[in-house]
Amino acid sequence: MVAGILTIALLAAIIVSLGLGAVSLTVRETVSALFDHALKTAHRSIIWDFRLPRILLVALCGAALAIAGTGFQGLFRNPLADPYVVGASGGAALGATLAIIFRFTRPSVPIGIGAFIGSMLAVLVVFTISEFSNFGSIAGLLLAGSAMSAMLTAINSLLLLMNDQVLHGVYAWLLGSFANASWGQLRQAAFLAPPAILMIWLMARSMDALAAGEETAQSLGLNLRRARLLIVIGSSLATAAAVSVSGTVGFVGLIAPHLARSLVGANHKNVIPISMLMGAVLLLAADDLARTIMAPVEMPVGIFTALLGGPFFIYLMKRGERGS
Amino acid sequence: MMILQAQDLSLGYKHKAVVEGFNASIRKGSVIGLIGPNGSGKTTLLRAFSGLIRPLRGKVMLDGQPLTAIPARRRAQLIGWVPQREKIAWPLTVREVVSLGRAPYRGWLLPLTENDQEVIEQALSFTDLKELTDRSVEELSGGEFQRVLVARALAQEPRVLLLDEPSANLDIHYQIQVMDLVRELVAQRGITAIIAIHDLSVAARYCDTLILIHHGKKICSGVPQEVLSPEHMRKVFRVETRLYKDPWEHLAVSARNGLDKNE
Numbered sequence: 001m002v003a004g005i006l007t008i009a010l011l012a013a014i015i016v017s018l019g020l021g022a023v024s025l026t027v028r029e030t031v032s033a034l035f036d037h038a039l040k041t042a043h044r045s046i047i048w049d050f051r052l053p054r055i056l057l058v059a060l061c062g063a064a065l066a067i068a069g070t071g072f073q074g075l076f077r078n079p080l081a082d083p084y085v086v087g088a089s090g091g092a093a094l095g096a097t098l099a100i101i102f103r104f105t106r107p108s109v110p111i112g113i114g115a116f117i118g119s120m121l122a123v124l125v126v127f128t129i130s131e132f133s134n135f136g137s138i139a140g141l142l143l144a145g146s147a148m149s150a151m152l153t154a155i156n157s158l159l160l161l162m163n164d165q166v167l168h169g170v171y172a173w174l175l176g177s178f179a180n181a182s183w184g185q186l187r188q189a190a191f192l193a194p195p196a197i198l199m200i201w202l203m204a205r206s207m208d209a210l211a212a213g214e215e216t217a218q219s220l221g222l223n224l225r226r227a228r229l230l231i232v233i234g235s236s237l238a239t240a241a242a243v244s245v246s247g248t249v250g251f252v253g254l255i256a257p258h259l260a261r262s263l264v265g266a267n268h269k270n271v272i273p274i275s276m277l278m279g280a281v282l283l284l285a286a287d288d289l290a291r292t293i294m295a296p297v298e299m300p301v302g303i304f305t306a307l308l309g310g311p312f313f314i315y316l317m318k319r320g321e322r323g324s
Numbered sequence: 325m326m327i328l329q330a331q332d333l334s335l336g337y338k339h340k341a342v343v344e345g346f347n348a349s350i351r352k353g354s355v356i357g358l359i360g361p362n363g364s365g366k367t368t369l370l371r372a373f374s375g376l377i378r379p380l381r382g383k384v385m386l387d388g389q390p391l392t393a394i395p396a397r398r399r400a401q402l403i404g405w406v407p408q409r410e411k412i413a414w415p416l417t418v419r420e421v422v423s424l425g426r427a428p429y430r431g432w433l434l435p436l437t438e439n440d441q442e443v444i445e446q447a448l449s450f451t452d453l454k455e456l457t458d459r460s461v462e463e464l465s466g467g468e469f470q471r472v473l474v475a476r477a478l479a480q481e482p483r484v485l486l487l488d489e490p491s492a493n494l495d496i497h498y499q500i501q502v503m504d505l506v507r508e509l510v511a512q513r514g515i516t517a518i519i520a521i522h523d524l525s526v527a528a529r530y531c532d533t534l535i536l537i538h539h540g541k542k543i544c545s546g547v548p549q550e551v552l553s554p555e556h557m558r559k560v561f562r563v564e565t566r567l568y569k570d571p572w573e574h575l576a577v578s579a580r581n582g583l584d585k586n587e
Binding site: 077078079202205208209210211212213215216218219220221222223261265266267 | 371374375376396397398399400401403404405407410411412413414415416417420421424425427428430432433460480
């Protein structure tokens with residue numbers, strides 16, 4: 001039921017988003033440009049060459065960020081975890097930057113793979129630190145994550161300043177933007193996202209068990225080490241899928257799982273698909289704002305997700321305070 | 325018939341032994357109480373019996389098999405663990421939490437089988453949770469939540485049930501309810517319950533056998549009358565005690581600090 005409504009909402013959001021832009025199209029014009037092969041107008045080129053890859057990429061990245069957020073929240077048992085908070089985005093960005101800087105050396109690493117490796121290493125370090133911190137699990141994760149993110153961002157900036165020939169392009173990308181979306185980028189993200197989604201989906205029941213704590217999960221027969229590793233890999237892959245094409249876009253991964261839980265309950269089998277749909281719709285809406293609010297100048301989409309997500313984060317913290 | 329045996333068991337964290345040279349044989353179908361002061365090693369022993377920690381030395385035998393040789397899933401089918409307290413990270417429903425007890429029987433993606441459903445329903449009705457099945461566990465009282473944890477362990481259909489201070493955080497009404505529930509389970513299903521208890525009167529009233537632990541070593545074991553003798557209690561808890569039958573003929577312990585001047 002909820003899934004059906006959200007799927008329709010997503011399709012509607014895609015159609016509306018396709019119509020938005022310098023040349024604005026009605027829904028009817030958009031649909032005919034999409035499906036009428038005989039039509040030979042500029043509309044067809046606008047839709048197929050520019051807007052469609054971008055819109056699909058935005059939706060896919062929104063879903064990927066949501067799945068990463070669901071995975072990280074499940075792994076850390078922490079409602080404040082998301083790819084940004086746990087350092088995965090920062091790690092992915094640094095990995096991607098390194099891949100770009102060294103793209104002419106041989107052997108070179110594809111950007112997506114660089115992002116994946118960076119993301120995974122960052123998460124593993126943050127996870128280890130927060131496990132052994134004396135601040136309790138939630139505070140420990142936030143502290144370790146923000147320290148890690150600050151450090152990764154600093155290294156990233158340093159690398160960019162030392163390699164100023166790539167500075168401009170990379171910097172715009174780092175802020176989080178879909179301005180350079182293309183079919184090529186969509187292919188890249190579509191290569192990383194499906195295995196990530198599959199892995200997190202396979203871990204749905206393990207994450208339910210993890211909700212009861214690591215000891216209980218183990219007493220229920222869960223192979224803790226394997227479950228954790230698979231969740232880290234899946235979430236890192238999803239983060240890399242998004243970050244390698246759109247830079248660091250915060251808060252979608254934080255918000256989407258919470259909205260999903262409030263709609264369909266906390267069972268991960270339900271949370272996973274619903275949060276993906278949520279993430280896609282959210283990011284599409286944010287990207288529409290980014291494209292249109294100051295048109296023809298385009299804003300980084302990360303600005304809008306942060307404007308939405310910051311207050312949400314504070315709300316979650318207040319709620320957690322009351323609960324504990 | 326022995327279901328669980330501890331042989332020269334030494335347990336600890338990072339090679340600092342918490343329990344040393346512990347031996348015990350636990351008979352099938354009985355209720356065993358682990359008693360001893362705080363920090364004496366009760367919880368550590370329970371964790372070793374559940375397979376959550378590996379012994380530094382010695383071994384735990386379950387039905388004649390070393391526990392460490394039993395795969396995790398199989399172990400979870402044989403041993404149910406009820407922790408002292410637990411925080412469920414997300415607002416799962418009562419039924420969802422109890423369903424987790426079927427995890428050791430299920431494939432990765434397969435839905436619950438008819439048998440699974442039946443076992444879950446039984447666990448829910450046995451623990452008197454039928455009316456709360458779709459409630460979020462966040463909304464439950466302490467006693468209700470404790471029953472959910474017991475129901476989840478029951479859904480595992482274990483042969484050994486390990487309970488860590490199951491009544492410590494409960495009001496008196498629920499303390500009695502949970503302990504009655506455990507006795508009923510042992511009587512009806514022939515499972516074995518091992519319970520860490522700090523309340524000596526609860527231990528005296530509900531357990532067939534008590535094991536007294538002090539500084540990680542077993543002081544003695546046996547029927548409550550023997551284990552709860554004034555000499556043992558003086559030595560371990562540094563209190564003067566009297567063992568008596570209360571007006572309902574339950575064995576009970578009364579304690580005071582220091583010696584009575586008239587004696």
